[in-house]
Amino acid sequence: MIAAIGLVIGIVLGIVFQPGVPLWLQPYLPIAVVAAIDAVFGGVRALLDDVFDDRVFVVSFLSNVMIAGLLVFLGDQLGVGGQISTGVVVVLAMRIFSNAAAIRRRLFHA
């Protein structure tokens, strides 16, 4: 419904206007993209299970992106940036997989 329209509008805006990412934000973009994908899958799964709560979704997404960015920044300062971002991406990817599997089970009963 409205949320889905919002998602499509966001994607279209991004493709059409191609906003430039400031240089200091560039290292955090890949992590933000993975967190966004994870948010989409998590939200869709919650919707299908009828437990979608908009407040939870909003707070979760924003805090995930903040924490992921903070971890990457901290990792860069400590010199373990590569390892920490690998860890973050691994956890987010695990979540994407399990949410996608739950969605698939709900949709196709298979």
Place this chain on the structure above:
Amino acid sequence: MALLTSLLRDVELDYVGRGDGTPAGPVGPIRQATLVVVVTLVGLVLAVGLVQRRTDEPSQIARRAALMTQIESRTDAVTQLQADITSTRARISTAEQELLARTTTGAALSAQIVELERAAALTAVTGPGLQIVVDDAPIDASTKELPAGGRVLDRDLQLVVNGLWQNGAEAVALNGYRLTATSAIRAAGDAILVDFRPLVPPYTLQAIADPGPLQKGFEQSAAGADLRSLNDQYGIRWQLDAVDRLALAAGATGPR
């Protein structure tokens, strides 16, 4: 497994609502608007991330090309400086000889110096010797790539060079660079470096010595056996030839 399953379970339920299974009730306009804004943000981040990847390509290519030109020009400058060092050292050596030749102790010293310079590979040497050419394995016709393990490593060249020294070589050069007592054959990524200068295959090793004994000794030694097994297992090509006259340039002291 318990850690993994508990991790997955905790991590999975991040976007799920109250967790008590009750569907959310009707929400006010402010909350709806916030939701739409955040979801639009999600879409924006996705699109920007994907678009970024595509537009980055040309600038990366330009950056790489600029780096390559820089590398080439700096390498040329280093080669020029090395040549200057060698010629200056030759002038110093001649001046020293003239000075020392004036006294008898000086003459003895100068003979010693000549001997030491020869041992330290600081003088040019000519004579008969061996030439060994080592090359990567031929490119696989089906995959258009080097077969696994088919690239010559710095280790392999070190073995060959040590084998040559052990069997009586008096002077050794690799792709034209004279090897001194402090020469290092190392690898950086896939490239092999001699004294920090990169080499391109095929690798030509030239050694000045009596060709017969050197060839026999080398082929029977561990180095020869290693080369043969490299050929058998990975297809690395090598060829050994006796040469009547080799001229090896003087070595230069590299950057420290």
